Amino acid sequence: MGDQRTETLSEYMIRVRRDIHRHPETAWTEYRTTALVARELEKWGYQVLLAEEVLDLESRSALPAAGQLELAEMRAREEGVDPELMQRMAGGKTGVVGILKRSEGPVAALRVDMDALEVTESAGPDHRPAQQGFASCHEGICHACGHDVHTAVGLGVARILAEDQSWQGTVKLIFQPGEEGMRGARAMMERGIVDDVHDFFSLHVGIRALETGEIVTGCDGFLATSKLDAVFHGATAHAGICPQEGKSALLAAAASCIGMQGIPRHGDGSSRINIGGISAGGNSRNVVPDYGIVKFETRGGSTEINRYMEAEARRICEGAALMYGVSVEVRNMGSAEGSDSDGELMQVIRAAAERSGGVHKIVEKKSFDACEDVTYFMNRVRSNGGKAAVMMLGSRLAAGHHSGSFDIDEKCMEIGAEVLSRAIRMRLEEETRQKS
Ligand SMILES: [Zn+2]
Ligand SMILES: [Zn+2]
Numbered sequence: 001m002g003d004q005r006t007e008t009l010s011e012y013m014i015r016v017r018r019d020i021h022r023h024p025e026t027a028w029t030e031y032r033t034t035a036l037v038a039r040e041l042e043k044w045g046y047q048v049l050l051a052e053e054v055l056d057l058e059s060r061s062a063l064p065a066a067g068q069l070e071l072a073e074m075r076a077r078e079e080g081v082d083p084e085l086m087q088r089m090a091g092g093k094t095g096v097v098g099i100l101k102r103s104e105g106p107v108a109a110l111r112v113d114m115d116a117l118e119v120t121e122s123a124g125p126d127h128r129p130a131q132q133g134f135a136s137c138h139e140g141i142c143h144a145c146g147h148d149v150h151t152a153v154g155l156g157v158a159r160i161l162a163e164d165q166s167w168q169g170t171v172k173l174i175f176q177p178g179e180e181g182m183r184g185a186r187a188m189m190e191r192g193i194v195d196d197v198h199d200f201f202s203l204h205v206g207i208r209a210l211e212t213g214e215i216v217t218g219c220d221g222f223l224a225t226s227k228l229d230a231v232f233h234g235a236t237a238h239a240g241i242c243p244q245e246g247k248s249a250l251l252a253a254a255a256s257c258i259g260m261q262g263i264p265r266h267g268d269g270s271s272r273i274n275i276g277g278i279s280a281g282g283n284s285r286n287v288v289p290d291y292g293i294v295k296f297e298t299r300g301g302s303t304e305i306n307r308y309m310e311a312e313a314r315r316i317c318e319g320a321a322l323m324y325g326v327s328v329e330v331r332n333m334g335s336a337e338g339s340d341s342d343g344e345l346m347q348v349i350r351a352a353a354e355r356s357g358g359v360h361k362i363v364e365k366k367s368f369d370a371c372e373d374v375t376y377f378m379n380r381v382r383s384n385g386g387k388a389a390v391m392m393l394g395s396r397l398a399a400g401h402h403s404g405s406f407d408i409d410e411k412c413m414e415i416g417a418e419v420l421s422r423a424i425r426m427r428l429e430e431e432t433r434q435k436s
Contacts, residue, residue: 009156013413016040017152018134023079024116024141024148027178028063028092029072033114033151035081035089037175038096040155044162046098046173051088054097054174056190061183062227062333063092075138094177095184097193098158101170106431108199108424109172111377112147112154113179119144122405127398129407144406146205146395149413151175153203153393156417161424169428172197174377181227182334185373189380199345199427200381200388201420202374205408206395208366212409213358214394215419217349218341221367222375222390223270224306225299227334230256230317232280232292234326239286246288247325250280253292256320256328260296263312269301271309290326295333299371302338303379339375341365342382345389345427352422358415366392391420 007015016036023032038048063069069092077086095114121127121135121142129135136142143149154173161171174193178184194200209216232253237246257275265271275296281289298313300306314330321328346364353359368390378388395412399405 009159009417010414012159013152013156013417014410016155017148017410017413020148020151021129021143022134022137024136024138024143025072026118026141027115027180027183028060028094029069030094030114030177031073031076031086031089032079032081034094034096034175035085037114037151037155038085041096041098041158041173044158046100046158046162049097049099051093054095054191054193055093055187057093057187059187059190060092061186061335062181095188096175098173099170100161103168105435106169106198106428107172107196108169108428109174109194109197109201110154110157110420110424111174111176111200111202111374112150113176114147114151115178115180115184116141116143116147117145117180117402119402120404124405127405127407142404144402144404145180146401146406146408147179149205149408150203153413153416153420156413157421157424160417160421164425167425167428168432171424179373182225182336182371182373185376186335189376194377194381195384197381198386198431200377200386201345201423202390203393203416203420204372204390205393205412205416206397206401207392208368209363209392209394210397211361211394212396212412213415214361214363215349215353215359216363216366216392216394217353218346218365218389219368219392220340220365221369222336222339223299223301223369223371224303224338225297225336225371226306226310226332227297228310228313229331229333230294230296231329231331232321232326234290234324235288236290237288239288243288247290248288249292249326250289252320252324252326252328253278253280253294255323256294256317259316259320260313263309263316266300266305266308269305271301271305272299273297273309273313300338306338336371336373337375337379339378341389342387345387348427349389349391349419349423352426353419356415356418356422358411359419361394
């Protein structure tokens with residue numbers, strides 16, 4: 001017989017995290033990660049939902065081109081993903097939800113994200129994943145935001161709650177695709193994944209909490225954002241013989257950029273706009289260019305302010321198109337709403353953290369001051385009368401988020417799983433008591 005020793009929770013999460021870290025996948029191509037999570041959830045006795053069961057397909061933002069999806073699917077097959085599962089997920093249907101129902105009554109959820117970034121991982125001697133042989137084997141992609149850690153914590157919570165027979169109610173564990181670029185949450189929310197959820201938890205590692213053993217019980221100040229592509233179509237013409245027949249998409253695109261930077265700021269709170277890129281025309285200097293694309297984003301201190309920024313930006317793109325006689329289509333490439341964490345759930349996280357080993361610093365609240373599409377889930381749960389909170393899991397970092405040298409302290413994972421599973425149990429107990 002082989003080694004019969006059961007893996008400790010910490011060993012389990014480190015193994016899972018390193019496996020995911022070594023095989024990172026970007027938005028809508030998280031095939032291997034989804035399959036891994038599904039297999040683990042099944043092992044712990046969860047009902048597993050996948051593909052159309054967890055996604056409103058029309059609400060997926062910025063799906064990669066078909067060719068890109070096929071390449072990622074091929075890679076996942078080569079890496080051993082079950083062909084039947086692959087078939088179900090093909091075409092960018094990633095993401096998975098695990099449900100453990102013990103009784104009718106309260107439903108609590110934990111959401112984690114699973115996607116990686118188009119960042120090349122450091123191969124330097126002081127970068128631990130490289131040193132210890134679990135650095136990314138997918139060229140140009142790596143987990144530089146800690147979503148591998150979130151996924152491992154989600155599975156740690158799955159295991160703790162499965163092994164503990166003391167609680168009643170239902171737990172939903174949501175493994176979301178495509179958080180980077182704000183592309184995935186809305187599709188799951190629109191599918192109704194959190195419609196029955198009363199208590200909603202989520203986390204991020206190493207943001208506003210930079211010590212291992214530190215917990216921030218909630219964040220407010222999630223900015224609302226829209227990621228947009230303005231695509232201009234004009235008409236080509238010979239620039240010498242009949243320029244009057246040409247309609248320049250390049251000039252319209254350029255005018256839209258200047259116009260959008262001039263949107264008046266909103267008096268009710270913060271707002272931002274950034275033009276990230278413009279490309280137009282081709283290589284021929286004697287042709288009136290018929291194509292242009294402007295990639296930009298708006299942000300707002302509240303959903304309303306961002307809505308104002310987006311509406312103004314769209315109006316200006318249309319105005320620029322009109323000015324040059326071309327057409328424009330402004331495409332939504334990703335979005336998030338504004339939101340805050342609820343004090344009631346933050347109290348529960350505090351109480352859970354106080355009882356958890358390894359926690360030595362508890363901070364009540366910090367301002368996130370960035371965007372996260374978790375806000376779609378939070379606001380949906382709230383609109384149904386529920387509560388939501390996003391906990392910041394403290395960890396020492398080797399380098400900042402989205403850098404190729406980003407790395408966390410793996411000790412934080414056990415702390416995160418312990419605090420979150422305890423918070424979920426406490427909340428379910430409280431509500432089961434209230435109802436009976
Ligand atoms: Zn990120
Ligand atoms: Zn992140």
